Amino acid sequence: MAINVLAVILFAIISQTIHHPTVQLILNILIMASLGLGLFFFFATSVGVLRFPDFFTRLHAAGKGDTLSTILILLACSLFSLKSAKTLDQTTILAAIKILLIINFIFIGSPTATHALIEAGYNSEIDPWENNATRN
Amino acid sequence: MINIFTWASILLIVLMLMLVYRIIVGPTVIDRIVAVNVIGTKSIVLIVLMGIIFDRLAMFVDIAIGYGLLNFIASLAAAKYFKKHHRIDSKNITATEHTAKGATNGH
Amino acid sequence: MLLGIETLLLILVLILAVVSLWIRDLMSSVVVFGAYSFLMCLIWTGMGAVDVAFTEAAVGAGVSTVFFVAVLFNTTRRIQFNPLDLSAKIFSAILCIGTGYLLMLGLSDLPSWGDPQALVNTNVSKYYIESAYKQTKVPNLVTAVLADYRAFDTMFETCVVFIAVLGIFMLLKKDGREPLKETSAKANDNLIIRVASRFMVPFIQLFGLYVVAHGHYSPGGGFQGGVILGASLILVAMAFNIEFVKQLLSIKRMLLLAVIGVIIFAGWGLVPVFLGQSFLDYSAWAALLPGTGEIMARSHSMLAVEIGVAITVMCGMYGIYMSLVSDGRFDKGL
Numbered sequence: 001m002a003i004n005v006l007a008v009i010l011f012a013i014i015s016q017t018i019h020h021p022t023v024q025l026i027l028n029i030l031i032m033a034s035l036g037l038g039l040f041f042f043f044a045t046s047v048g049v050l051r052f053p054d055f056f057t058r059l060h061a062a063g064k065g066d067t068l069s070t071i072l073i074l075l076a077c078s079l080f081s082l083k084s085a086k087t088l089d090q091t092t093i094l095a096a097i098k099i100l101l102i103i104n105f106i107f108i109g110s111p112t113a114t115h116a117l118i119e120a121g122y123n124s125e126i127d128p129w130e131n132n133a134t135r136n
Numbered sequence: 137m138i139n140i141f142t143w144a145s146i147l148l149i150v151l152m153l154m155l156v157y158r159i160i161v162g163p164t165v166i167d168r169i170v171a172v173n174v175i176g177t178k179s180i181v182l183i184v185l186m187g188i189i190f191d192r193l194a195m196f197v198d199i200a201i202g203y204g205l206l207n208f209i210a211s212l213a214a215a216k217y218f219k220k221h222h223r224i225d226s227k228n229i230t231a232t233e234h235t236a237k238g239a240t241n242g243h
Numbered sequence: 244m245l246l247g248i249e250t251l252l253l254i255l256v257l258i259l260a261v262v263s264l265w266i267r268d269l270m271s272s273v274v275v276f277g278a279y280s281f282l283m284c285l286i287w288t289g290m291g292a293v294d295v296a297f298t299e300a301a302v303g304a305g306v307s308t309v310f311f312v313a314v315l316f317n318t319t320r321r322i323q324f325n326p327l328d329l330s331a332k333i334f335s336a337i338l339c340i341g342t343g344y345l346l347m348l349g350l351s352d353l354p355s356w357g358d359p360q361a362l363v364n365t366n367v368s369k370y371y372i373e374s375a376y377k378q379t380k381v382p383n384l385v386t387a388v389l390a391d392y393r394a395f396d397t398m399f400e401t402c403v404v405f406i407a408v409l410g411i412f413m414l415l416k417k418d419g420r421e422p423l424k425e426t427s428a429k430a431n432d433n434l435i436i437r438v439a440s441r442f443m444v445p446f447i448q449l450f451g452l453y454v455v456a457h458g459h460y461s462p463g464g465g466f467q468g469g470v471i472l473g474a475s476l477i478l479v480a481m482a483f484n485i486e487f488v489k490q491l492l493s494i495k496r497m498l499l500l501a502v503i504g505v506i507i508f509a510g511w512g513l514v515p516v517f518l519g520q521s522f523l524d525y526s527a528w529a530a531l532l533p534g535t536g537e538i539m540a541r542s543h544s545m546l547a548v549e550i551g552v553a554i555t556v557m558c559g560m561y562g563i564y565m566s567l568v569s570d571g572r573f574d575k576g577l
Contacts, residue, residue: 039144042148042151045174049170055170058158058167077184099184102180105205105443108442109204109208112212112436112439113208113215115435115436116216116436117166120214120218142247146247146248149252149255152255153251153258156258159259165271168274176281183284183288186289192291194461196288199296201450203304206301206447209309209481212478213308213577214312217270220316
């Protein structure tokens, strides 16, 4: 978590002090790339949950893609809130650090939920999907 | 650039609408739990996005922290439920319980 | 553009509400209801009702689904449905449709959303908006209204939570002499869940305390903080086992603390009566709290009252979960 806080402060200093257009463009591209990748991974998650044949494969899509896309979109939000602030005051930095805290909690909590669900499915009577077309 | 965040949140909601298909159709309960879990995580993201759109991020981020901390408790409870009740599929419940009853009556 | 987000969310909520009634399996219904609660929170956030959204977030994500699952854990998830007995269903359908029609008729008389000239917005809320900050120095109007201007309501709401936990506890309590239905499996053999909970629980409790104490300035307050604290205890009970969490907060102490919370609220309001003011008039506390004027006495009294609410709600959520999940025996659970 200390790394998060340091990263936020570093980004805040860079975005607020260096007004060179190239630097600002790079920061914008960073935010947009993070947001776009997050949306792409969430799209992949949705398609995976819809299209995969059985529970285990669906949870594979949901567990990984969901956590990663959440982390990426929240990162974009945090960086954008720092960059768009006119003056860098206490409230803005605190909000950005709080968003990074959410990332940490999701990073712990979401895989735990996925693990618990996988175990519940594994202990019950769900048959894993097998690709019979290639086997025969 | 706010506009982009608005479009992003609309895209998120549309993708959540796609997940609702899995909630409606999902052959077993646990498929539905997976879809609801994804919707729950995405509503955290939507709250933060709304905070940026409304320019009240410091206000909304507290709600998002609350969700981020508590989101996995419900999934954990639902998963632990299946430790005792091993049957996932609700359609087979009546059939198996009837056969079990018949077996005990027969003896 | 904002209309787009809210319209989409309302469509989602409607679909989920219908689906949660349509599904026959109760477990699925509970799960769909969880998603419904998430989206309701989003709609309230979009309307700017942050405190309501926070309550929905804490209750919906933390406890309500867990309570439903705990009930289903000890009962059945099948719906008893007799296809021949339709008379009650038809009667209630007629009743529901009739009531809905009358409500729809009344809908056209309601003021439009956010209308500043509406009757609600011109009388009492105008007074709160103009004078609450001057009289109490609390920036969050909702906290000021709930804990000061309408403290009478809030006190009885706290009592309702207390009565709910007492009722569930007394209805379900067994004296322990009955034999257990089946021997318990090793419920706490999962290392990953234990380690993750050990990591999360301190943060949840810290955040709960922050919500209670920071309710003057940000969304939150006693009820939300109490629910979050209760959810942390529920998490401990699920990740470890009930015996372990009973060492932390025993059932007897849970009931005692729930009483103490109500007593803190009512007692704090009763003190001004002895000082010659009316019940729950916090400005009289200025005589007892050194160095505070009447304004700051009201502000500090709100914090004290919120602490009382938080204690009662925390013990209430914990007690309801423990009663439901162990079927009143308090020996084993999820």
